[in-house]
Amino acid sequence: MTKENKIVLIDDDEIHNFITENFICDHYPQTEVVSYQNPEKALDELHSATEHPEADCPDVIFLDINMPEMNGWQFLEKFISYKIDKICGSKIYILSSSLDPADISRSKQFPIVTNFISKPLTADKVDAILN
């Protein structure tokens, strides 16, 4: 993998973000990781990014489900309603600690969701995504 990747992390868990950032950077040093604790802020920035002609869209978005104020599903609905998916074409992965089958099946209802990944993120999982 030569191309520089941009990854966006949306998770209210600060520790998780710390781990994921470091983990990805350790394995893929040329990858840029941006993490958001507040999904609304992430949405705003992604939304505004799409308004630029040379949108700096992330290649991959890791999205947590359970967050206060706006959860992962709400984020996805907004994401779709803002038509960000149409412009960006980012691959969205649900990255959740949930093992609840309801969450997995719900994630499948969103075509824009590429896959449901259980935490923690491992090298194999990242490899599979980035390659």
Add this chain to the structure above:
Amino acid sequence: MVRPQDSNTELTVSSLKDQAVFADLFNNGPFSYYIMDVEMKTIQMSQAAKNLTGFDSEDASVFHSNIENSGTNLHKDVLQSATITKGHFKTSYRYKKPDGSVVVLDEKGTVLTDDTHRAIGFVCVITDITLQEKLKEDFQAALAMAKFPLENPSPVFRVDKSGKLLFANKSSVDMLQAIGLSAGIITDKIFLSALSDCMSSGETREVSKKTSQDKVYRLSLVPQQSAYANVYTADITDSLKLQDELQDRLSDLTTILDSTDELVLLLNTDLSIRSSNNTYLQNISKAFAAEFSEGTSIKTLERLQFYPELEQSISASFEDGSIGKIDVSIPQGTTLEEEYFSININPIRKRGSNVISGVCLRIKDVTKEKRNLEAIQKQKLFYETILDNLPADIAIFSKDHRYLYVNPAGIRDKNLRQWIISKTDYEYCEFRNIDTRIADERSKLFQEVIASGKENEIETFHITKDGTTKHILRKFYPVYENGEFKLMIGYGVDITQIKESQSKLQKNENRYRALFESNPLPVIVIDLNGIIISTNSALLKETGHNPTEIIGQHIGLLLSEKGKNAFPDWFSSFVKDPETKYQSEIKVRNAKGALLDFEITIKKFDFGEQNSQILIVASNITERKKNATLLEESERLNRRLLQELPVSVITMVEGKLTHINNAFFEMLGFEPFEVIECPFVDFVHPDDRYLVEKYNFELFTGTDTVEYRVRMNSKSGEIRTVDIRETLFDLKSNMVTLALITDVTEKVAVENKNKEIEERTKLIIEAAWDGIVLTDSQLRIVDWNSKSAEIFQWGDRLLSGVELNQFFENNNKEHLLREGLYETSGMRSNGSIFPSEIFTARLFSGEKDLLVFYIRDITERVEVMKQLRDSERVEQILNLYNAEIYLLDNQVDVLNKMIATFHSICDLCHITVFEVDENGNAIKRINGVGEEFRLPIWNEIMLIPSQQTEIVEQAQSSCSMVIRTGVENGMEKSDLAIPLTIHNQTHSVVRFETGFTGLFSEGNQNIIRKMMDATSVRLSKIIDDQKLRKLNRELTQNNAQLQQYSYIVSHNLRAPIANLLGLSRLFNTKNLSDERNVKVIRNIESSAGNIDSILKDLNKILAIKRDLNKEKEEVNLDEIIYQVLKSLEREFIEVRPRIDLDMKVTKLLTIKSYITSIFTNLISNSIKYRDVDRDCNITIRTYMMNNNVCVEFEDNGMGIDLDKFGDQIFGLYKRYHRHVEGSGMGLHLVKSQIEAMGGTISVESAINKGTKFTIELYND
């Protein structure tokens, strides 16, 4: 001026009055006049008269009232008589002037008359004659005095002030000597001292003096003109003696009073104490005596509570002099134990008159006597209770054979029992109108017993009401006291049973006599003297003697000379030691004188003290032993029967045996020392001991008598069944239980068996649907049941011995004698014939063969069968069944429908069906089973019309299925149960299960009977709407909770663990000093802390379920709020919120820890999520709504976007504000706790306005 010429001149008043001059003369003249009318009212009084009388008023009525010593009356009388005689009058009187001085007035007067010579008044002249009177008196006195001393039998003398005798009368000699007259001077110091005192004071003095004649005089020294004194004497010897005597008497009385054990109080009429026997009181206590001090009113005495009856008695005594006696009880001291007093009230009369001056109370403490009496009565009661409970008649007679006591066994009727006391048997016989022979018998026995001084007995018998003969053994026991005949105790023992056993014995004896007689061996019975009592025929045959020759003769008659000589020796040694059996060979002389050899065995039998018999048996050893053993056995048994009464009597204290009679020992085989003082229950079968405890408890909690049956263990381990009857009574504070124990072991065993057999048999026979007749092998009826009587219409006829065959049409014995089942025609009493089905069986009952006939009246069945055959009447037959019946052909087409399917289901289930309109309102009642069969529970269930068809269809298709299955499989019968589901109007589900039975007749191809047994339709279950909803709610709640837990596990718990895993991978182990490691470690710590807090939260939620078992308690909400605010002190100081309370409900029955937690969470939430731009305001309200308690928490905080989070607000780990710390646990906890207590929480909120939580707690 006209002057009255004379006071006697007759003047008319009018003329007097008219003349003012006269008036002036009258008034101012020197004459003391007054004029009064006939009413003796003074009309006028002259000034002189006024001066004289000191009277200053015109009205002179007071003047008359001042005349002393009924002078007024005297005056009046004088005037009265003068009026009548119309003359003059004269009188004198003592008159007391207003200034108090007394004058003597002389009055002369004349009656005034009018023209008709009628008296109209008086004119009176009064003159003061005081001085003259005085002089006259003095003179009289002087005259008397001069005469008196010389004649006076008592000494009178005069001394001067120095004691010099001036004068003495004759009787003064002894006295003068006694006062030491010496040379004309009195020397007695006492006298002289009295004299000097008398002279100096000018007052009379008295001294007493005894003369040589042992006479005592009282000397009165009267001073005269301060120069000398007269001495008068009075002999007071007797009066002194009297006084001494009185003193002695008084002291005697006081001693008597003081030595009594009564408190004696003399009362004045005002109920104050005049005197009391103080010493008696002092003996008790000083304080006590002080209370009863003289002058105290007994009304105020607390110790002697003044009872109304005491007051009444005392006042009665005052009024009519009656003597009273009352008994009072006074609670004493702190224990308030009653003390009893008997109070006697006697009036005190003044000596020599009837005037009652007071009362005398004699108060006696009779507490001890009373207690003693009570104790004696209790003791008496104790013995009487025993006597009353004894099953034998007992009576106690006085010396003259009168009843003093009879126990209930003697005379059952209580009134009669009371009546007979002090009566004789003759009176009793007369009263009961019975033969006096009984009284004669008893009287004779009574006299015999008195004469002999020894107890005696007679046997009597009488026939009771129910016709049985009762044998009574009457015994009289004389009771002597100090050698004198005092009482007679009569016992009547029911010896009926003994008599019976005697008669049994007699029978036995007869049996043995028969044995004895038929014994092929010669047997002879002799008495202790060797006299032959009886022999058997074998002996007579062997010896050829005639019984009359030898009975009553000495045995020697039968013996050889040698034997005769030897007889006395061996016989006496045998009698001395009767245990030895004597065996010998002897020679016996027969009637012809020949000697015969016999081997004999001799045995002695005791039939009572004086009644021993010797049995001589000549037999071989085997036969001998057998006979002897049999006799011995029978004798022992009979004696036991004779001597024992079956009732044991015991007493117990605290469950331990205290008194026991022989019957008890004999019943259980114990010795006295093994039983006395042992707990009674030890002798009771362990399984029955609870009964003893149970009934004793009842006994101790108020039941008079308890009766129960237990098993008891005898010493040998045998179990005896006994009936126990217990009574409890109080004997000197000991609770004594008296128990009568009747051994009913055998009785019970037999009874039980008999009863069981009898009951079983009776039950079987009487309950039989068939008539059952028992006959002997000749068809003679032995027994029959009521059903058979009903079938044959025998009524109450007695049929024993009647041949059964005559109740059958053909009267054929052979016909009936066959066994098994067959049909024949029976004949009723009225001659009518009925079809019957008979089953005959042979019973072998002991020696006799019995036949038992089961007879069934099959009229109805035959009828039915007949009707069944008649296709036109099928409907009627089927209507006999109380069920839904369809008559169908084999194509399952309905031939006949008896009851409409749907309606009948409803009817049979007691459901009322209404036709309803589209709004569900009932229009018309459709079915109509009688109201009385309808159960209320069904009333509310209504069926929607459209469902009728549904049910009918369901039912019909099920029927068809049953029928088809039956037909196809060629079955006789087919059952099928199908469930029916019906929704009623309120959408509750009513489930029915209905059974269908198809019956198929064999031979008939065309008609298939099908019975739909609607009675088996039953409602299996109604699920109550509300219950369902509640269940549903609970399930949902549980489910939500489970989901929450799985959420916690799957997300919240997993997330930090995942983090830990991730962090541990990030940790640079190669280069420990990598600066990232510090961050990693910090995050590890944080994640671990996170896990810890989640586990804590989880624990909290789980605790809710656990805490639910906590008792609800009354909680004061004000207090809770106070506590919560205190625990939130830190936040309060920081934020300073304003809290408004509007509490309409302050007390709540709830779980305290929950309520505290709820308040804490909601208040702290309001503070946490306050709007930082505003002051924080919180309002808490409580109020009642729909009988539920509501609590509201309202704040003006930042609010929650309910559109966004409404469904999740109470979820676990839900947080809606990023900037505020919080675990997302509080509201979930609040909701869980409220729901656990039975309640709901709702929320209203607007962003930036505030939030309001409303809690409603169900008041169930």
